[in-house]
Amino acid sequence: MTAATPPRRIALLVPDLPDRKALEPYLDRIDASHWYSNFGPLVRELEAGMADLFSASVPARQHVVSVNNATLGLELAILALDLPPGSRVLVPALTFVASAVAVMRAGCVPVFCDVEPDTWLLSPRIAEDALRRVRFDAVMPVSTYGAPQDMKAWDAFHARTNIPVVVDAAGAYGNQGASERCALVYSLHATKSLAAAEGGLVVSADRAYVERVKVLANFGIDLSTVSDATAGSTGLVFHAGTNGKLSEYHAALGLAALARWDDTSARRIAMHERYLALIAQRCPVLTLQARDPRGVYSIFPVLVPRGAKAADAWRELGAQGVETRRWYCPPLTDHPAFARMPFAGEIPVARDLGERLVALPFHLLLADEDLVRVVEAVAGFAGRFR
Numbered sequence: 418m419t420a421a422t423p424p425r426r427i428a429l430l431v432p433d434l435p436d437r438k439a440l441e442p443y444l445d446r447i448d449a450s451h452w453y454s455n456f457g458p459l460v461r462e463l464e465a466g467m468a469d470l471f472s473a474s475v476p477a478r479q480h481v482v483s484v485n486n487a488t489l490g491l492e493l494a495i496l497a498l499d500l501p502p503g504s505r506v507l508v509p510a511l512t513f514v515a516s517a518v519a520v521m522r523a524g525c526v527p528v529f530c531d532v533e534p535d536t537w538l539l540s541p542r543i544a545e546d547a548l549r550r551v552r553f554d555a556v557m558p559v560s561t562y563g564a565p566q567d568m569k570a571w572d573a574f575h576a577r578t579n580i581p582v583v584v585d586a587a588g589a590y591g592n593q594g595a596s597e598r599c600a601l602v603y604s605l606h607a608t609k610s611l612a613a614a615e616g617g618l619v620v621s622a623d624r625a626y627v628e629r630v631k632v633l634a635n636f637g638i639d640l641s642t643v644s645d646a647t648a649g650s651t652g653l654v655f656h657a658g659t660n661g662k663l664s665e666y667h668a669a670l671g672l673a674a675l676a677r678w679d680d681t682s683a684r685r686i687a688m689h690e691r692y693l694a695l696i697a698q699r700c701p702v703l704t705l706q707a708r709d710p711r712g713v714y715s716i717f718p719v720l721v722p723r724g725a726k727a728a729d730a731w732r733e734l735g736a737q738g739v740e741t742r743r744w745y746c747p748p749l750t751d752h753p754a755f756a757r758m759p760f761a762g763e764i765p766v767a768r769d770l771g772e773r774l775v776a777l778p779f780h781l782l783l784a785d786e787d788l789v790r791v792v793e794a795v796a797g798f799a800g801r802f803r
């Protein structure tokens with residue numbers, strides 16, 4: 418008797434960065450320039466290209482500074498607001514831990530709030546509502562699972578309240594547009610739609626603000642402060658910063674990823690649409706995030722029906738060779754590091770999502786037959802709960 422071969426394992430996420438061939442022209446430039454970090458030509462080219470791209474989505478001209486990852490970018494984006502130490506920042510309970518980590522490392526206190534039941538986002542409506550109950554000095558909306566925040570609505574929120582807004586758009590490059598009044602932080606991590614292994618971008622229409630972030634990412638050295646007395650030195654430090662610079666090698670990856678963006682983003686859009694069609698056909702009991710069906714995503718989360726548990730789906734699909742992940746679960750409030758932070762009210766939606774949300778495999782190496790197998794596996798699980 419021969420043992421049946423187990424089905425091929427379908428991985429949740431396989432990053433796919435530009436290969437060595439695609440990198441070659443950029444590496445040649447690094448070899449020739451001997452410039453490896455500190456505002457080199459590739460970093461400047463990436464920043465300028467990004468500024469043009471972000472400016473296309475909004476009337477206000479955008480400025481961009483690169484950083485070595487989005488978590489640090491968020492920390493510096495908060496520090497650059499110049500809030501007093503211990504200031505409070507409204508953060509959704511459903512997000513990657515990095516959002517709250519960045520707030521705390523910037524010397525601020527996260528105040529957790531719920532998310533909208535359809536988009537799963539912290540919206541301006543929720544922030545306005547929280548404002549009636551708790552004090553906070555800044556807000557960090559998140560483009561959760563790649564779904565964009567409505568920046569016109571956040572600009573209006575800022576105009577009404579004067580409360581600064583820093584958007585954690587780490588996982589939303591390609592979907593999340595820029596704004597007139599708010600800062601946005603994007604990630605170039607290997608797992609994101611535009612990937613440079615590690616990296617991040619801080620984007621804002623406020624040139625002086627972006628300049629402050631850039632100074633903070635260079636230890637806090639203000640290069641514009643060299644006077645007669647300090648001639649020959651690099652400049653003075655007014656606010657202690659850190660080393661948040663992006664290297665030329667990472668900028669090379671970012672530029673190569675940008676060069677093939679039209680192709681990779683089209684493939685992500687097509688895969689997302691195919692998943693939606695398969696789910697509508699074979700597993701309509703799943704609930705999906707209210708988001709643009711033609712968006713560019715790197716995460717595909719679904720909610721199993723009420724009464725079912727995501728942990729059981731994870732186990733059952735895993736046993737069939739389909740790898741899933743409960744992204745951003747449990748809610749941040751359940752992590753020991755954040756458990757003593759204040760709440761802006763109950764978080765029933767985030768709690769429900771924490772129990773029922775499971776993300777299906779989503780990456781560019783999946784074949785159509787893989788998608789069919791994934792949807793059939795999740796249909797086999799969810800179908801029992803109708």
Ligand SMILES: *Cc1c(COP(=O)(O)O)cnc(C)c1O
Nearest residue numbers: 486487488513515587588604606
């Ligand atoms: C990926 C991600 C981060 C972290 O980005 P890094 O560049 O890896 O630091 C933060 N927040 C959200 C919502 C993310 O998806």
